[in-house]
Amino acid sequence: MFPTVSPHDSLLVCLKPAATACFLVIGHNRLAAARCFSALEASYKTYVSYAPGLPVDPELLYRIEQGQVAYLETTEAVVALSQLDQLDVVCVTDTLSNMPQRRSSESCREISDYCKRRRIHLNIVDHTDLNTISFPATHRWRTGNTGHALQVAVNTFGKGCRLGTRIKREIISALPTEIGQAVDNVAAIRTKIAELSVEEEEDNEAPLNSPVQQFSPGNHYFQQESPEEVKIRRMKWVAQVSEYWPIKTLGRLRQQDMDRILADFDGTLHALNLSAPSPAQPHGPPRVLLIGSGPGHPGLLTVAAHNAIKKADLILADKLVPSAVLALVPASTELIIAKKFPGNAERAQQELQELALQFCQEHETGTVIRLKQGDPYIYGRGGEEVLFFRKHGIDAIVIPGISSAIAAPLLFDISVTQRGVSDSLILCTGVGRLGKTSIMPSYKRARTLIVLMGVARIGELLTALTGSPVQDAENVTTTREGDAYPPYLPIALIERGSSKDQRMVLSTLAGIEEAIKRVGDQRPPGMLVIGWCCLALQGEGHVNVTEADGIAAGEAGDRARVQAVLGDAGYLVQEGLRENWQAFLEEQQTIM
Template sequence: MGYTTPRWVRLWLALSSVIVLWDVGYCLVRPRSFPGGSLAWIWAPYNMVPYVDVDWLYGWPAFENGDGFTNAQAVMNIVETIFNFVSLWLGDHPAAPVIALMSLVMTASKTDLYLLQEVFCGWCNTGHNPRLRFWTVWVMTNCTWIVVPTIAAAALAWGLIRDLSRHSARLDGLKHHAVAVQSPQAIVAKAEKARDPFPHAVGGAPLPLTFHPRDRPVLVVGSNRLAASRVLTLLEADAVVHVASGRELSELPEEIQWRASNKEVHYTRFSGGRDEWEQFMREQGITLVAVTDTLISSGAPSLETAQAIHAAANALRIPINVSDRPDFSTFTFPSVHRFAGADGPSNLQVAVSTNGKGCRLAGRIRREIAAKLPANVGAAVDNIGQLRARAKPTISDDDSITPLNKPVSQKGGEDHLRRMRWVHQMSEYYSYDQLAALSAGEMDSVLEGEAPYPLPHHEGGIAKRGRILLVGSGPGHPSLLTVAARHALNNATLILSDKLVPAEIIALIPKTTKLHIARKFPGNADNSQNEMMELALAGARAGETVVRLKQGDPFVYGRGGEEVLYFREHGFEATVVPGVSSALAGPLMMGIPVTQRGVADTFVMCTGAGRGGAAVQLPGYQKSKTLAILMGVARIDTVLAALTGPDGPQRDGAAYPRHLPIAIVERASSPDQRVILSTLENVAGAIQSVDQRPPGMILVGWAAMCLEGKGRVDILDGADEKEAVETWLAGERFRTREGLPADWSWFPSA
């Protein structure tokens, strides 16, 4: 939507229209509108003055003399009011401010004419008034109809000009898309071109090629990191790489030094003019030159060196690229991505070139193209190459330009042509997954006609390959699910959930989706884990979209890594969807920061139980550190003994003071969330005094109390620790807080 009439201007148009119509009626029904007339009551404000005595154009003299100016002005006022009403009716339509501008200009100019007429007639209609009444009743009221419309018109004009300028700039940027007004000769020429049987060449485009420098000598001139990158690119193309620079080898990047010591490149310290470079290139048989930095000696200016190398390469007709100097380059290096194959790099490469206009942008475009293609597209290309190799011995490359679906005879030597057409059909219609999965036996069967390989749209009975997603459900509140997690829950066909995933999350799963919840209990954790992995694998093999739903984040004590490796071993690469970890969200939901300036500058997270329930070594005490312990509430006595007991293998570092604050966070972000606030000395008794609400976590450190009340952020500055704890707990052994903050009702819970 373009520029629209400002609201204050619309208000003026509406108000002025009512007043103007009222004035029009006064003029057109004279003398019945005059004092004593039958309609005088309608125009009581005029007649109270009375206005017939102020301005004789509105009074008896003009009426009795038959002066037509008054009624002529009234008719123009009607036209003005129509403009106002049309503008108001159009609202935000682009034409509304234009019509409003016309009306405002008309109002101001009409009133100007009225005043000028009075000036040039020597104040013949108003000069008889006392000065006060002249200025207040006649001048001020009439000037209002000049000043306000003029300001409003200026505002509209400025707004319209700015809007037109923006559109003009946009059109300038799209000139190549615009249909220009052409001369008759140009139109005729264009029509003749359209009748030509073949397209006309449009110059200015460099020629993209793939160059194969296998076993050919190439030269990299430079001593910077870009030179090392160019060397690697050329080595991957199997070229014989020479590196030249005016510096000692020891001054070059470590990568070039390493490759030279391993005989991967030939290094020459070299400097000279055009003749010396030409002789060097001729002696070495150089076929391509890449210059990355042209200041190869302390005495040679960069431009002169580049010119010398460029001239030498041109004299020998050798392609050359000089970094950041397109005027000295006959080719450019595109941004290249090489896709992985089944066994190492594949033959598929994607190259993006901006022809020197945007190298950084080329890299971004290349990354986005690579990210959108399937990971196995390289293996698909390699398999098509093998198919071509098997079908090609008796076929010509010219067949690659034959129409794809042209019928082919099955007789005699054309059997080989049929094989090649099969390759073309498969390249066009098969999915990348199917092409990447072709075995050597399947390739031979297809080409020999022993097992006709059907096209995908004829494959009604082929089972679809499923997928597995490890999805973090966050701490518990539905609004803390990521968008990706919510999408996975809505589109999965089988969901395998951990037991501790809150009911609020489970309630979001569509009723039609198959759901299995882990049968996990103390002593059965490993069996439950194995069962869930086997169910996920069976579902994926049956073509299901399987979601392994885990509380928090799959990789934060969620055993997600074990599942990734298990599924990979059985042929499935699981997609891992992050979740908000309770280690961070839990304290936050209780108003506890895990780091806080002046209180805690280090955050450490660990588990309270190792594999098979074995004890773990906890970190030692550090005043500025916050320690989060997951899966430790059920083992609180063991955890406290490790933290506060004598030095031993259960703790790596100093013992924790018994007055140190501790928070037990339970069911964080659920409606019944709770935090138990206490000290290491009293927390065990506090937990025994209340019913446990798993899952829970332990947070140890001064951060547990730093935002209570007015806050205490001076602990690291030497505050009295015991006095601070006494104030925090108000003399109690522990305190609890329950429930979500009131404002969390604003967030969706389903």
């Protein structure tokens, strides 16, 4: 009939200390600073004690210097305890297992005995058997300057602190972002009612749906209600609003909405109906989305990008956005494609930015999309556009895309990082801005180099990689720092990655130019992948390049590895999506 008592559970309370109550932290580390901060936020008189000469956390020193925390200098913790008369809580933090000068267990027991005799709350880190209180993982929603109306705490009582922190994160992420403001708004309504009432009625005085006098068209009880009865009815109404209205609606209440909730009954059956305030425009003022369209195939668009494209009012696309992606744009949506040609890239970008800005200035609501190839922040000039719109008071939303720098090699079974082959990668461009020299990194056997926008200057790029570094030479736009790349190093030219006509030309630094001439027409956009990763998953695999035996084989072993894959031709070509990949991507488009 009644719940069973669990006597070993802890009591969960929110403590509001007396004005004279003291909080003592024994320790000098980062955790000590955090405990002091928590005590200060709870309006405790806060003290800290540690032996002189110890390295002290910078925040803790700052709070001592600012007079927010009082320092008790002593080497004996019990001495510090005895100096405070109104001591309410003691927290010991210099017991962490990773501290070089960790407090002894004997000292912890002395502190525990002292606190028990004087009924002082105690928490000693990593000594749960001595604790009378524990600190939960907390989050506070600050919505103004008057403190935190809403707080969430998760407590495992020392049995899983990291898990408790994770659970707290899960709770926060599951709650609407407006929840803190919702609590503040409901509190504001209750305050308005309390100002009109002699005594505020507690929420739990009566059940949420307890009977009240019912109105009817012919019932004039409304006119006969006393002021106090009206106020009580309003308080019950606030309870209804708190229970049934969406939290997002509560969080977005404006002053006029609150006034409407508290408006006098006008004698109709339901003067204060339970419908939420009329929603605002779906997106408020006009917004700008910078969207990455991915490597090319519509099936590799993110869900967010796909949905946005379907619902946008205006789409401003870069020239290299594939036609298959542009085909997703509804016929009713205006689509403008950049007029990019060699030497005009920056001006074309500026024109699209100005069109987006013009849209925002001429419309009260709506969405304009700047559609970019790959990812907006991977050589997509997305950062420049974010700053442009921010300068004009627009906070653009950036939706990431799958970068061709990673996706295109994958579609040809090139793993840009691979154990035993490549443990790092460098992504760079072969085109310096405004003619500036582009500097290639030095050769590292266990590193992959990915070059975007370098195919048009591949001859100069190859010279820079394999030749001697050129310093301050005229008409040189690409050079290198550090060690040269061996001429037999594999290189893959990948064109139109993820498109039906994608192509890879795999060769070596010494043979790639001739291979490109042999395969004929170029298929921009293209990219270059340079390094041993190009061979790693070919055939039965070549994944011992950086292992001891692979290194010991030397140049002869490396050349043999290349010969085994490329054969006498010195290059190989792969075209199109694999049949299983093609079927899978078409299936994704059908779902969308």
